[in-house]
Amino acid sequence: MNKHFFASKLIEWYLRHKRDLPWRHTRNPYLIWLSEIILQQTRVKQGMPYYLAFAEKFPTVQDLAQADEREVLRLWQGLGYYARARNMHKTAKIVHEQHQGTFPETYSNLLTLKGIGPYTAAAIASFAFQEQVAVLDGNVFRVLSRLFGIDTDISSNEGKKQFTKLANELIPAENPDLFNQGIMEFGALLCTPVSPQCMFCPFNNECIANLTGRQEVLPVKAKKNNSKERYFHYLILKSDDKLAMKERNMKDIWSGLYDFYLLEEKEFYSLETLLLKHDLTELFGEATLEKESLTYTHILTHQKVYARFWHLAISSEKSSEIASRLGISFYSLDEIQDLPKPVLINKYLHEYFF
Ligand code: SF4
Known part of the structure; x- marks a missing residue:
């Protein structure tokens, strides 16, 4: 297909069908970057309230850089992939401290920033600076x-190289931002993973997949099954209307x-066996088991977490010994509301405590 024909038809389609999204009204590299980080592996509908909340609370990269990490994670709560929030915060600090709060203006300079990969660098360079x-x-x-009609595995290095080369040959010098926005929007709205709307597609006479009936088999992506199953036994320790919580470690x-x-x-064990295995029987000798939950399943990208919860009431005399031995702290329910928590824990708290 002729590349000028493709780019102009694509941009024409985009201008007619694009969704009106707040980050499409700005050339501010910070806001563009913010939207790109929030939208990674996230649907627009889910990411939109987060984008609006972050843009309001931290209107500049300086505001984000100077925020407390806990505040950033609290605002991110529910979006998942928390490493993204932490890395975003780190990158904001780098831009603030090492680049005087200004994002570099070219693709290659953006790539030198820790936390910005090829996709994000290309998005900022083209949307904000027309590269x-x-x-x-x-x-x-x-x-x-x-x-x-390319059937190279898109997860292979060869595939990545081949598609990068092709995309860079197709992108026009004029309006590269509209081309990039357009091709992503086209994939999101028309050439969808399942049931693409080929009847309404401006390229249905040229598209190899459509002409050969291969829409369902393209693109080719080798399947990897590296999903890991984990069994979480949660002890909910309650003392004087406070619950024990622990900050999770960085690894x-x-x-x-x-x-x-x-x-x-x-695998799952009974509470008795669990305490025995961890040499905690004596420490919890006087605790009262108030409730044992059913199993909750929480699915992450590469992990499946099975969780059970045991509610244990402990006396106030024993609570400080338990806290120092286990490295936990007791918080009131009001304080817990303000802590950043995984969705699984937040849901459980809402079911039984809030
Ligand atoms: S698969 Fe269908 S929707 Fe996608 S480009 Fe081809 S004709 Fe268009």
């Missing part, structure tokens, strides 16, 4: 692979967020 550099996300891979999911005291095993 002729193509973005590649899942939508772009799908559209190009179908249009040009695991939900790091920086707060959950209950957790004992992780390769």
